[in-house]
Amino acid sequence: MQVAEQHDVAPEVVRELAGFLERRREQIAQRWADAPLFSTVFTVSRDEAVEACKAVVDALAEVARAGRLEDIDAPGFRAVKDQLGRMAASRARAGFGPAQIAAEVAGLREPAAALLSAEFESADEHAHACALALAVLIGTLRLVVMETTLSAGEELIARQRQQLLEVATPVIRLWEGVVAVPLIGTLDSARSQVVMESLLEAIVEQRARYAILDITGVPTVDSLVAQHLMKTVAAARLMGAECIVSGIRPAIAQTIVHLGIDLGSIITRAGLADALAHALTQQGIVVSPRPDAGANAR
Template sequence: MQVAEHDTADGVAKELGGFLERRREQIAQRWADAPLFRTVFTVSRDEAVEACKAVVDALADVARSGRLEDVQAPGFAAVRDQLGRMAASRTQAGFSSSQIAGEVAGLREPTLTLLRAEFEDSSSEHLEACLLALTVLMGTLRLVVMETSVSAGEELIARQQLQLLEVATPVIKLWEGIVAVPLIGTLDSARSQVVMESLLEAIVDQRARYAILDITGVPTVDSLVAQHLMKTVAAARLMGAECIVSGIRPAIAQTIVHLGIDLGTIITRAGLADALAYALTEQGIVVSQGPAQGGSPR
């Protein structure tokens, strides 16, 4: 009995695949006007229709394989990238995964209408079996799109986080051969990597001999932060630049001492101005303090 039921289900799935293949053009034409496709493919309706056809072909392949509930069915591989791009486009437009899934669910009704017309002369049991198979298949498509939309959302967040890190860690040219990175906020591993990469690129581009890491805006310095700083200093030295760490406040100095962190090999200065004066002096540029405002030179 179980074998017979399996064969029946497999037969219905194959029959569904045949229906999707025969009605490919009609389904694609109806889907092309659905929000999911219409708002993504805005250049021409023909472009939306072709995208719809590709998805229908994928569903037909999945149905013929009998793997109606398998999101990893080979048939979906052909359109997974396309579905991912569509989901990403909707995500960037501000739609949530549930809203995108709702748009996918909207593709089911026009397809059901065509299926009912196709099998109107069949027995009610056979029609119900075909409708159920299509419902299951469309539900799987919905899961595939939700999966890709979540992935697209995660990739978008990751890109935005990286962009924020890059914006938050600018490399500034202070003088010929001198660059500086003013650090503000927590210095974690991800941000430290961005700082190092940005600084090394600036050293090469500017042919800098001195690089200043100003930590005035870093709230706390622990052993991990110190380790990141030392790695950045070592990398800069390998590129031929001397690093100066500035902005070491009394509280941070005490913390470094209490933690037993050895910064003896690193040049440190209290403030950015002191670090710049040191770098200028090392390059043979005389730095002198001008007269006080309102005073007269002597």
């Protein structure tokens, strides 16, 4: 983030700005409540928007009293960061980009500046200094909103990525006591962790005795993928379930042999149907093929 130009503001000007924000709290809040940043977010009642505005004014007054006009980490901002983040996120969902949201925050300066200028009989140097201090403070508020928006965006992306991993790794109940995880795509560390957690939860919920890991859709198997598979198999065994790995294609089998990976302790089958048949057989269940209808007719 680019470092903003520092402004030297006299302590008496800062104190006067803090006093102004405290005295004009209600009036500033009433004017800000009609600004798009607040009015389009707090749509249930205008009073709700006014209260939100008051909280922001209080935060700015606290920052001014501390003399930290350009400090985005000033304690005064902590109380409203969540609120500002929700407001910015709401505007983002409405299709507004960061530049537009920043412009809306900057737009809060004008209503407050009009009230500030009304407190001075003439536009002298002191009045100009107070107006400059207010501009600096609103500029810092804009940076706080942007930082909060970016943090919220990163958290949202992380949550969505986790959700996509979970959706892309379903656990299917094939039979009573038999569950399967059809894996498609690259199996990295993050996804392997999701596979293990999802599978272990399914083993407990379904009271499964057999768990099938089908890797038909996994393009390549290297030492890292094999390590993840063996860890998952070991964890399933600790939960009382036997793991079967299916879908090992000839090319993958050659790669495993070439890498010297020992899968001797793991039950493997060519395909998912073979793995299911093995699990059923181990439970004493015999599945007979359907009789040929033409043969019966003869």
